[in-house]
Amino acid sequence: MKLGIIGSGAVGFAVGYTAARLGIVSDIKYNDIIEGKAKAQAMDIEDASSFYPHYVKMSWGSYADMADRDIIVTATGDLSGVSDRLQEYVQFKDATESYVKEIVAAGFKGIFIVVGNPCDLMADLVYRASGFPKERVIGSGTALDTVRLNTTLSKILNVDPSDVRGITIGEHGESQFVAWSNVFINNVKLDDYVKANNIAFSRDEVENLVRERAWRVIDGKGHTQCGIGSTVCSMIDAIANDRKKIILVATLLEGMYGLNDIYLSTPCVLGKNGMEKAIELDLNEEELKRLKHSEEVLKANRAKYN
Numbered sequence: 001m002k003l004g005i006i007g008s009g010a011v012g013f014a015v016g017y018t019a020a021r022l023g024i025v026s027d028i029k030y031n032d033i034i035e036g037k038a039k040a041q042a043m044d045i046e047d048a049s050s051f052y053p054h055y056v057k058m059s060w061g062s063y064a065d066m067a068d069r070d071i072i073v074t075a076t077g078d079l080s081g082v083s084d085r086l087q088e089y090v091q092f093k094d095a096t097e098s099y100v101k102e103i104v105a106a107g108f109k110g111i112f113i114v115v116g117n118p119c120d121l122m123a124d125l126v127y128r129a130s131g132f133p134k135e136r137v138i139g140s141g142t143a144l145d146t147v148r149l150n151t152t153l154s155k156i157l158n159v160d161p162s163d164v165r166g167i168t169i170g171e172h173g174e175s176q177f178v179a180w181s182n183v184f185i186n187n188v189k190l191d192d193y194v195k196a197n198n199i200a201f202s203r204d205e206v207e208n209l210v211r212e213r214a215w216r217v218i219d220g221k222g223h224t225q226c227g228i229g230s231t232v233c234s235m236i237d238a239i240a241n242d243r244k245k246i247i248l249v250a251t252l253l254e255g256m257y258g259l260n261d262i263y264l265s266t267p268c269v270l271g272k273n274g275m276e277k278a279i280e281l282d283l284n285e286e287e288l289k290r291l292k293h294s295e296e297v298l299k300a301n302r303a304k305y306n
């Protein structure tokens with residue numbers, strides 16, 4: 001599996017290094033507007049070759065050099081100095097559109113995983129610029145927020161994070177929310193679990209913790225890496241190994257939840273063809289309203305800045 005990474009910063013590095021450590025790809029090519037940075041990331045990851053499950057060919061290249069990739073992760077952007085991911089749209093939308101067109105014109109026939117923020121709007125933009133079917137343009141969406149939710153709840157409930165099946169949906173941004181009606185602890189509904197175990201906690205507080213988590217990490221170390229690197233690699237693994245794994249990713253909604261023409265997160269089956277099936281959750285009225293609000297926020301920004 002040949003992986004391409006556009007944007008060799010903190011996130012690009014974390015995705016490449018995690019993929020090499022897990023042995024889920026055989027070849028990684030880096031690109032960055034700063035060529036020396038792409039070269040350095042590729043060389044640094046290559047330096048740990050003896051410790052990977054198998055050899056991973058490392059290189060760097062131009063946008064056109066990405067044509068032979070199976071998957072391209074777009075991790076361009078800059079969160080420093082912004083307080084809302086939507087601000088990055090203004091700064092990076094034209095460059096993203098331009099490099100996507102260049103990559104596609106060079107013959108790329110694979111799958112785009114869009115991580116650069118705001119990743120829902122950026123996925124929407126990559127979808128339009130590439131002319132690819134929606135199955136081959138996937139936004140990382142609320143996949144990471146869902147992992148953050150599960151970790152947060154696991155600490156409150158004192159269970160392993162893998163036993164928490166929570167769902168954060170909507171925008172990967174300020175209007176995201178937890179679909180509480182769809183949270184399970186292993187196979188037990190959250191409401192039943194907390195009642196049986198006499199546990200009380202504030203749901204609003206949990207949502208805020210999840211929403212603000214990225215900013216707390218950025219405040220402390222300047223960027224986020226481990227969570228996003230591992231989350232994106234779970235997507236790469238699902239596609240590379242045709243796992244049919246269900247992950248919360250941003251996909252083009254066409255009627256689901258009564259929403260249209262916008263990339264938003266819902267559970268999707270990921271396999272060798274990319275986003276193979278989007279699953280509609282049974283949401284309550286309040287959750288549907290909050291999802292609609294996410295859609296309105298994204299559409300308003302798309303209209304304002306396009």
Ligand SMILES: NC(=O)c1ccc[n+]([C@@H]2O[C@H](COP(=O)([O-])OP(=O)(O)OC[C@H]3O[C@@H](n4cnc5c(N)ncnc54)[C@H](O)[C@@H]3O)[C@@H](O)[C@H]2O)c1
Nearest residue numbers: 007009010011032033075076077095115116117119223228
């Ligand atoms: N979707 C998510 O869950 C999630 C999580 C974390 C970060 N992000 C986003 O990922 C992006 C990258 O974050 P980071 O911390 O790695 O930033 P960073 O500043 O460390 O790295 C970004 C890199 O992109 C490069 N770049 C910028 N424009 C480019 C272009 N046109 N072509 C090639 N390279 C270009 C920069 O030179 C830089 O090296 C940001 O938009 C951030 O908000 C998304």
